[in-house]
Amino acid sequence: MTKFQKHEFDDIVQNIINLKEYNNLKKEIHHGISRYDHSMHVARCSYKLCKVFKIDYKEATRSALLHDFFTNSEVKDYNAIKRYRIHPQIALNHSSKYFNLTEKEKDAILTHMFPWTLTIPKYKESWIVSLADKIVSIKEGCNSKLFMPLTTLFLFIINIISIQK
Ligand SMILES: [Fe+2]
Numbered sequence: 001m002t003k004f005q006k007h008e009f010d011d012i013v014q015n016i017i018n019l020k021e022y023n024n025l026k027k028e029i030h031h032g033i034s035r036y037d038h039s040m041h042v043a044r045c046s047y048k049l050c051k052v053f054k055i056d057y058k059e060a061t062r063s064a065l066l067h068d069f070f071t072n073s074e075v076k077d078y079n080a081i082k083r084y085r086i087h088p089q090i091a092l093n094h095s096s097k098y099f100n101l102t103e104k105e106k107d108a109i110l111t112h113m114f115p116w117t118l119t120i121p122k123y124k125e126s127w128i129v130s131l132a133d134k135i136v137s138i139k140e141g142c143n144s145k146l147f148m149p150l151t152t153l154f155l156f157i158i159n160i161i162s163i164q165k
């Protein structure tokens with residue numbers, strides 16, 4: 001990131017990372033690091049990808065930061081697959097409680113686990129957040145056995161969609 005981009009990124013994320021409840025994510029373990037750090041990585045990755053594709057980097061960055069806004073205690077009674085499916089809705093509920101979200105931001109949070117969830121992203125920014133989450137999770141060493149095959153399927157679907165345009 002350039003100095004200008006870092007400044008711009010900090011401006012976009014500021015009101016979210018200043019929220020006390022959001023800072024609780026620093027205590028939540030996610031892919032071996034804190035969920036706060038994971039979300040920041042996804043937000044940075046989304047910001048950069050949106051800059052490359054010249055699409056709405058603000059909404060993508062905000063929703064990337066909010067995409068996993070949930071605590072482990074809220075999903076502790078579910079198995080891994082169910083957790084994959086249910087946490088986007090929990091994250092959206094928390095995010096809507098504290099912030100005014102646009103339709104695009106709501107969609108990006110709710111659909112970021114596609115194709116685990118059958119909610120297909122409606123906007124380019126939602127696809128970016130979902131893709132950034134997978135890129136970052138691979139980098140962070142996500143060890144789910146289902147991860148690689150489903151990521152492959154995800155990329156395959158993106159390819160099919162882009163060919164059809
Ligand atoms: Fe997630």
Ligand SMILES: [Fe+2]
Pocket residue numbers: 038042067068133
């Ligand atoms: Fe995530």
